[in-house]
Amino acid sequence: MFKKTVLLLALAGASLTTLAGELRVLTHSSFSLPKDKLAEFEKQAGVKLSIIKAGDAGEMLNKLILTRGNPIADVVYGIDNTLIGKANAAGVLEPTSSKVGRSVTGISLPGAVAVDYGYVNLNIDKAWFAKQKLALPTSLDDLAKPAYKDLLVVENPATSSPGLAFLLATIAGKGEAGAFQWWAKLRDNGVKVAKGWSEAYYTDFSRNGGARPIVVSYATSPAAEVFYSKEKLSEAPTANLLLQGGVFQQIEGVAKVKGGKEPQAAQAFVDFMRGNAAQQALPTEMWMYPAVAGVSLDPVFKHAQQPQAASNPKLDAMQHKTAGWVSRWTRVVLKSGN
8 A cells, every 4th residue: 555645746747837835635545656656757846745545435525525615635536436426516626627548438437537447346265166166156146045145245335435336236237126125135144244345355255264255346356366466376366256236337536626726736636647657557556447548457457357247326326316225225234124
């Protein structure tokens, strides 16, 4: 992880004759880019960059909304398609665009600039299933069957962005009524709920010593397993389970903050995040796909199966209904209600 620090950051392409001052960048806790890439950028002008990590993306946006009268940042990275409607409705973003790079088809955010995208889906522990000689589930409905009792761990959508993404995928895939009926069956079949991704993946997932061989994670997780492994692996120890209604496409973006003190420097940072240096680095730093078309990927991404389809509710529905969906999920899964 990229530790919070204050760096000198250059404004590539900016026609500044004096120092632009401090550029405050608000991000979620997973923001990470190599220091040398930021150092290359800093040499071209003398803006002082303050990276402010504010927890998960939801916490980050809430802090931005609470401080909109006196913004705590000039530019924000990490607002995704589950949150962009809320951000726009709250009026905390300055409409932002960039002329740098051509976006991958279908990858955009209204009012912000797409930086990366990825997929939330189920991962499985290949060795566990081979040892137990249990066939992989072929549908979400299979997960509610006795053969898969007590095998799945998910993240709480009220406290976890992948948990929320997975809930949204099930709603888009099964319809609202069908999704919550399925979640009730899953509850009765022993689904475990973790607070966040780290707890689910590193504590409950059987690959890491837990008892659950199926976990809500990311399509790039198998590639990350190979990348970070101490031994040289020829294949990933985990695999994606891309079930219909169980895949969500997440798009993350960057935008200028309304009322920010350094709009010119903020625009330069937006363009930097779309530039080749950042786009080439982010896949193996944040394990997302670059939003700019034509960027080459590290060879380790051969272990990351990119889904051909995803189940996403419409942006308007996510803006207006997500809070209600999360409340209903909590009643159904955690409180055994309706």
